[in-house]
Amino acid sequence: MASAAYMQTPICFIQNTSDGSLRVNPDAVDILASNNEPVVVVAIVGLYRTGKSYLMNRLAGKTHGFSLGSTVQSHTKGIWMWCVPHPHRLNxxxxxLDTEGLGDVEKGDQKNDSWIFALAVLLSSALVYNSMGTIDQYALEKLHFVTELTELIKVKASEDSHEDDEIEYLKFFPTFVWSVRDFSLELKIEGKVVNQDEYLEHALLLKKGTSKKVMEYNLPRQCIRNFFPKRKCFVFSRPVVGCNLHVMEHIPEHQIDVSFVHECQRFCTYIYETSQPKSLKGGHLINGRMLGTLATNYVSAIASGAVPCMDDAVASLAKIENAAAVLQASAYYRQQMEQLVETPMETKELSDIHGKCEKGALEIFMQRSFKDQNQECQKQVVCDLAHQYLDICGKNERASMEKCNNLLQSLSIEMDQKLQEGIYTQPSGYRLYAEDRNAMVSKYHSAPGKGIKAEVVLADFLKRKQVEADTILQAEKQLSESEKKLASEKEKAALMEQLNKAGEEELLRLKQLRQDEKRSNEENLWQMKLKMEQEREEIIKEQQMALESMMTEQKAVLEKGFQEKAELMEEQIQQLKDQEQQTRAGGLVNVIDFMGILRSIFSAARAFATAFIGEDGE
Structure with a gap:
């Protein structure tokens, strides 16, 4: 990855303008565009003035970076970004992503806070929620944004209300980490010591009942449980007694409370080791360039008054990435062929180089492309490579013809001089002519590197010389008419033999081209099948993780006596099981369909090749 993709200091990524609208900073997108590595995206949200920026600086391995602010006003506006090398993952x-503090009284636009929260969810691999004091009803009420997620984010473009249910969200939402700051209580529940995660799960327990008060109590808890099956909690003591958060970056670490430092280290280690690279449905990893595009798509949807749709954003991203993948694969093939092909070349040698370069180009295309509907972009790659190959074949033939013609012209200089001097019209001139011509042909055959048109050019040369040879033969006075007739027949037989060799040479080229088509067909099919299998396995993995999360949640609610809720979840669990079965059964059909697509692709390439070689090649 280019060093430009890493940053010494943060930059505003999504700007919150004075009129309350959001706008992606093009400078930040440019920085991301230079990043072709997978990205692990960690976003932090929470009320303003709760020390979010300090934690993000610790994740960056710095004490300075994201501004901590120095007043009761919210200091971070919009979403700020800092790209640093991952401490535990190579490449x-x-x-x-440090977000603007939620609940800023000066902003007066709660909807703006909701969109900031939704963008943090959409873009992150891990979402950190930062709060102060304890996890109580007040803290959960402040996290009301989570109850609005179904209104702020759509998973699928379909208008069918059943398409965007809970199981779709939990497949793609980030890990949820609750960071509790200035925690001063003992971690005990009913007199029993518990760990941080048990403390969080206890705080998220539901109450029985159907009253309005109970429903209001359960709603944020239920949303967190439904949307974020992967949950983690960290509780931090006050870092320095009597010290405000805004001066934390100036305090040496040895003066900070030991337990706070230890918890910061645990927090960072957990984020480093467990947060996965951001990926799309099907397991396709997102790099910096793609992250910038996704953010732009989401913010554009918000600006237009629409609800950001994950499927729409991914489809738009796929269109851009697949078009770029076509260009990248074609450019790779062209560059490699230019480096490896030295015309003129023999048919098999050129074919082998083509096969190697085509394989590499397809691998590049497959690696970058995703959601290639009906393999339209792969068709473009196949056709482009076929046309490039045929063009190179044409150049190779022309180079061979030029070299062979030049060689024959050089070898025939001495014969041309003898012809001009009348040596071949003297007695026994025809015998001398035949000997010289045979010697010239022998030297021609022994010359290396003539390429694929050697026999064709020689046949054409001898055909042009036929009148010359016949004239010399008829002028030969030492031969009888019968001997001349016999010599003439031998001349014609020799020419016919050479013409046959030329025809065989042409047929060999067409045969090799058909073998190239078959090999390309098999390579495309194999690589596409491999990619489909990988994508299917990733989808199955996503479905299994969602199923495990749902079953774990069902077990938890059953243990607390929520029988009705558990029964409702059983329907969702069965739906996930059905989805997994359909995914497993659907792979072979897709592969069979792709075989037909490949045949149509190569029929076009074959027609082009036949037109280039000519019908005589049949």
Whole structure:
């Protein structure tokens, strides 16, 4: 990854303008565009003035970076971004997103807070919620944004209300980490010591009942449980007694409370080791460039008054990435062929180089492309490579013809001089002519590197010389008419033999081209099948993780006596099981369909090749 993709200091990623609208900063997108590595995206949200920026600086391995602010006013506006090397993953970028503090009284626009929260959810691999004091009803009420997620985010473009249910959200939402700051209580529940995670799960327990008060109590808890099956909690003591958060970056670590430092280290280690690279449905990893595009798509949807749709954003991203994948694969093939092909070349040698370069180009295309509907972009790659190959074949033939013609012209200089001097019209001139011509042909055959048109050019040369040879033969006075007739027949037989060799040479080229088509067909099919299998396995993995989360949640609610809720979840669990079975059964059909697509692709390439070679090649 280019060093430009890493940053010394953060930059505003999504700007919150004075009129309350959101706008993606093009400079930030440019930085992301230079990043081709997978990205682990960690976003932090929470009320303003709760120390979010300090935690993000610790994740960056710095004490300075994201501004901590120095007043009761919200200091971070919009969403700020910091791209740093991932401490535990090679060739991976850690993207830290510090969001504007929620609940800023000066902003007066709660909807703006909701969109900031939704964007943090959409873009992150891990979402950190930062709060103060304890996890109580007040803290959960402040997290009311989670109850609005179904109104702020659509998973699928379909208008069918059943398409965007809970099981779709929990497949793609990030890990949820609750960071509780300035925690001063003992971690005990009913006199029993518990850990941080048990403390969080206890705080998220539901109450029985159907009253309005109970429903209001359960709603944020139920949303967190439904949308974020992967949950983690960290509780931090006050870092320095009597010290405000805004001066934390100036305090040496040895003066900070030991337990706070230890918890910061645990927090960072957990984020580094467990947060996965951001990926799309099907397991396709997102790099910096793609993250910038996704953010732009989501913010554009918000600006237009629409609800950001994950499927729409991914489809738009796929269109851009697949078009770029076509260009990248074609450019790779062209560059490699230019480096490896030295015309003129023999048919098999050129074919082998083509096969190697085509394989590499397809691998590049497959690696970058995703959601290639009906393999339209792969068709473009196949056709483009076929046309490039045929063009190179044409150049190779022309180079061979030029070299062979030049060689024959050089070898025939001495014969041309003898012809001009009348040596071949003297007695026994025809015998001398035949000997010289045979010697010239022998030298021609022994010359290396003539390429694929050697026999064709020689046949054409001898055909042009036929009148010359016949004239010399008829002028030969030492031969009888019968001997001349016999010599003439031998001349014609020799020419016919050479013409046959030329025809065989042409047929060999067409045969090799058909073998190239078959090999390309098999390579495309194999690579596409491999990619489909990988994508199917990733989808199954996503479905299994969602199923495990749902079953774990069902077990938890059953243990607390929520029988009706558990029965409702059973329907969702069965739906997930059905989805997994359909995914497993659907792979072979897709592969069979792709075989037909490949045949149509190569029929076009074959027609082009036949037109280039000519019908005589049949």
């Amino acid at each position: 991976t970028c850690l993207v830290l």
